[in-house]
Amino acid sequence: LTQDELKALVGRAALQYIEPGQIVGVGTGSTVNKFIDALASVKDRIRGAVSSSEASTARLRALGIEVWDANEVERLSVYVDGADEIDPRGCMIKGGGAALTREKIVAALADRFVCIADESKWVETLGRFPLPVEVIPMAAQQIARRFAALGGQARLRLKDGAPWVTDNGQHILDVSGLRITEPLAFESMVNDWPGVVTVGVFAHQKANVCLLGTAQGVRTVEF
Numbered sequence: 723l724t725q726d727e728l729k730a731l732v733g734r735a736a737l738q739y740i741e742p743g744q745i746v747g748v749g750t751g752s753t754v755n756k757f758i759d760a761l762a763s764v765k766d767r768i769r770g771a772v773s774s775s776e777a778s779t780a781r782l783r784a785l786g787i788e789v790w791d792a793n794e795v796e797r798l799s800v801y802v803d804g805a806d807e808i809d810p811r812g813c814m815i816k817g818g819g820a821a822l823t824r825e826k827i828v829a830a831l832a833d834r835f836v837c838i839a840d841e842s843k844w845v846e847t848l849g850r851f852p853l854p855v856e857v858i859p860m861a862a863q864q865i866a867r868r869f870a871a872l873g874g875q876a877r878l879r880l881k882d883g884a885p886w887v888t889d890n891g892q893h894i895l896d897v898s899g900l901r902i903t904e905p906l907a908f909e910s911m912v913n914d915w916p917g918v919v920t921v922g923v924f925a926h927q928k929a930n931v932c933l934l935g936t937a938q939g940v941r942t943v944e945f
């Protein structure tokens with residue numbers, strides 16, 4: 723099975739967590755795009771979605787699924803999203819798709835976070851994937867120096883040679899060289915640094931379930 727087929731497999735498998743009449747929390751990325759395509763096949767059974775990015779909103783609307791503002795819902799039963807890395811505790815590195823801030827906001831509304839990922843995302847310890855951090859532009863270098871003090875190398879994410887600007891109008895640092903053995907403490911520490919909008923460690927908003935696409939089929943891991 724190709725990586726794309728594994729993503730489609732888990733994207734479809736996530737439908738088992740969707741109940742009729744629900745508003746579904748929807749993440750961002752190529753694996754979530756497979757889930758959105760699968761969701762379209764049951765769109766008459768759901769009430770709509772709350773989206774974590776302009777990209778996912780566009781895809782949902784193009785498929786005829788109503789998109790609600792996060793401020794219009796009190797709670798979501800389920801949030802479905804991908805990950806760049808997920809560890810044995812269900813903690814994740816996210817933000818490869820630059821949507822980490824809204825992803826964490828929508829995940830915070832949900833009773834259950836269902837992570838859908840191909841097996842390449844499963845790691846013992848977070849940190850091989852460069853950690854995305856959304857920052858207020860004027861704080862970027864100051865924050866980069868704080869990561870350097872921890873042995874990390876922070877690079878400003880660029881798009882066509884200019885700083886990448888997120889849906890929220892901020893910049894992103896990608897930090898390599900980190901080994902995040904205590905995700906909860908690490909997320910809290912970085913959250914406290916002035917100028918940090920969101921750090922791409924999802925430990926406080928960790929996954930409750932992971933549908934892992936493997937050559938042998940979908941492996942369901944509960945955390």
Ligand code: DER
Nearest residue numbers: 751752753805806817818819
């Ligand atoms: O940016 C994100 O957080 C995405 O969910 C990312 O982590 C997974 O994207 P992918 O499904 O395209 O690998």
